[in-house]
Amino acid sequence: MAAQLLKHNDSPPFADHKDLHKVIDATQLGNVPWQCLSVQYAGEHPEHDTPPWMGKEYEVWYRDPRMMAHNMLANTTYKGEIDYAPFREYDSSDNTRRWKDFMSGDWAWQQADEISKDPNTHGSMFVPIILGSDKTTVSVGTGNNEYYPLYASIGNVHNNVRRAHRDALVIIGFLSIPKTTRKYAHDDSFRLFRRQLFHCSLSAILSTLKPAMTEYEVLRCADGHFRRIIFGLGPYIADYEEQLVLSCTVKNWCPKCLAHRGDLDGSGNLPRTREHTDLLVSEHIDSDTLWHEFGIVSVLVPFTNDFPRADIHKLISFDLLHQLVKGAFKDHLVDWVLKYLKLTHGTKRGEEIMSDIDRRIAAVASFTGLRRFPDGRGFKQWTGNDSKALMKVFLPAIEGHVPQDMVRAFRALLEFSSLVQLNDALTRFHHYRKIFETTGTVPHFSLPHQHSMTHYVDMIRLFGAPNGLCSSITESKHIKAVKEPWRWSNKHNALGQMLLTNQRLDKLAASRLDFAARGMLVGSVLSRAVAALKRKRARTVMELADEVNVPHLRRLIRYFLFSQLHPNDPRSPEDVPAASCPRHDGRLYVFNSAAATFYAPSDPSGIGGMRREQIRACPLWRNVAARNDCVFVNANPDLEGMRGLEVARVKCFFSFKFNWVTYPCALVQWFDKVGDCADEDTGMWIVRPTVHDDGTPNFAVIHIDTIYRAAHLIPVYGPDFIADNIEYFHSYDAFRSFYINKFADHHAFEIAS
Secondary structure, three states, rough: OOOHHHHOOOOOOOOOOOHHHHHHHHOOOOOOOOOEEEEOOOOOOOOOOHHHHHOOEEEEEEEEEEHHHHHHHOOOOHOOOOOOOOOOOOOOOOEEEOOOHHHHHHHHHHHHHHHHOOOOOOOOEEEEEEEOOOOOOOOOOOOOOEEEEEEEEEEOOOHHHHHHHOOOOOEEEEOOOOOOOOOOOOOOHHHHHHHHHHHHHHHHHHHHHHHEEEEEEEEEEOOOOEEEEEEEEEEEEOOOOHHHHHEEEEOOOOOEEEEOOOOOOOOOOEEEOOHHHHHHHHOOOOOHHHHHOOOOOOOOOHHHOOOOOOOHHHHHOHHHHHHHHHHHHHHHHHHHHHHHHHHHHOOOHHHHHHHHHHHHHHHOOOOOOOOOOOOOOOOOOOHHHHHHHOOOHHHHEOOOOOOOOHHHHHHHHHHHOOOOOOHHHHHHHHHHHHHHHHOOOOOOOOHHHHHHHHHHHHHHHHOHHHHHHOOHHHHHHHHHHHHHHHHOOOOOHHHHHHHHHHHHHHHHHHHHHHHOOOOOOOOOOOOOOOOOOOOOOOEEEEHHHHHOOOOOOOHHHHHHHHHHHHOOOOOOOOHHHHHHHHOOOOOOEEEOOEEEEEEEEOOOOOOOHEEEEEEEEEEEEEEOOOEEEEEEEEEEOOOOOHHHHHEEEEEEEEEEEOEEEEEEEEEEEEEEEOOOOOOOOOOOEEEEEEEOOOOEEOOOOOOOOOOEEEEEEOOOOOOOOOOOOOOHHHHHHHHHEEEEOOOOOOHHHHHHH
């Protein structure tokens, strides 16, 4: 910057990085300083051989959650994306209840009812504080650098805001992680102290919110209006291990209900409640009985007991990432398939079959938003994104290698994970998973991660759509709040530097909002045009026919023009005499991709549920091979789902002018549906390329407006092994029939089911 400004006899606004940091530190916008809480064991000490952990002081760093909530409520970028009151939403077509954002759930409604009963708080806006915590390791290679961040959000912002890294989820603390020598690591007293430290720390950090839980305070909101605010503790985002600590529940028990750990999926299980636990403890039932008969750690008191209207068992939220994606799918079903194959075919043959499954996964064609697996599922470090991506392609890969009921068990779990007809999918999953028991793969089913699925229907009614409270949100936040600040530090006493980095980032975010509100960020001082290199493409019909190897392209364009100019003519263009069809032999323009924009309220979607995706038809993709995506084409808008759609593969996009009208087109190869409904085992429709009587592909030119969105196809592999040399870019050409992958994303599931 200094070099650029020197020729203008000007100087940069900051002398160096120290000067920049000094200005940021002096900024008061978004300034919520860090505070330190020092904690030490205060219980009985043994007379001899005192464990070292008893004498240590443990630091808990935190920021005032009340001030952080104030900043979120006042964030003007949330205007129109924040709910100031609970609501119930119904579908206008059939009057069915819909649950989406958090405030559409019954829990917020119930809390608002309780607040309204008090004359002093009647009419106040309810602001639920959503919390989340999860240990994370910043670097395995340089030692056990483990941190324990605590995050907070407010339930009023819409789910898409909380998921989109727009400062609606902030770090408010770093909890302490007590450590000791191997000699004392498994002592009951040390384990109890760690849990007590956790609950005491949370109670102390959140104490500033407590006064405003019973007496309102007036705050400015995102829309510029002032409102009376009442805070309350909302759902807690945590994985299963963390849920046990939060709810003071014994391992292998459910933190939400009283199901016995030996039969978690038994019927008629009552929900856990704060009142029930308090009653059992007050009846002086000994701690061993509470531990073994009820799964209660009675010597601990949850931090929520220090706050009004808070029951930790109700506040335990969904955990799609660890319970369904990493748990029931990856750790259970995927591993069970490998175990089944080895038990049934022997270790060597089982490994050969798994290698073929890996090749099938690697051979799946590219699709926007779907990661590829060049080596199949055989990688050491599984991330949440790895597991979620594998779910979308795994089912067709095992079909033909495992029994029918295993395929159906996977289908039921995937449909449950897509949150459609949950009760039916769960019933089918419990029925078909028995195949793993009857084959000796699994001795008995009583698994907390799978049991959690029984609570999803109730939790959706309470908290809205699960994607707004998933632990993937906090895991993603680890990168910005913990891992990157750690990398930017000098690694010596890194926590202090990480705290300062987070504080500076918050100040910059607040300053950016203030600058934008003052009109100071209009335009860009560093904007410049970037020239893009374009591959030379055909310019005439004959050149394009040669390029795509479709000699009769000219005739297809004439059929297209006839259908465009005579939309009400009942005849098929192929039946019209050639002399009667319009003719275009002039110039045209070829494009490597087209963008489809559609309404699809799901994870990849932006504000308001709108999604934009690129459909590609280019002769060279990433300097490897050609890429020609498949699409859904509107054939009959009066029919729902796949019955009103056709599937085609795009050979190229092009446009031309005829009688001064521009026609944006696509040359496509048609696919036919196999059967009148989806495949019974996989739940996916099967299609195959359409051919003429002479065996040549069935091509057509269609208007680009008839394309709905991209489609993803996965081959029907059957029982045979696939060739070792098949690559992903061979997929659409090397196989004869394909599944329409309805698990590619939420919207594909809706239209392709």
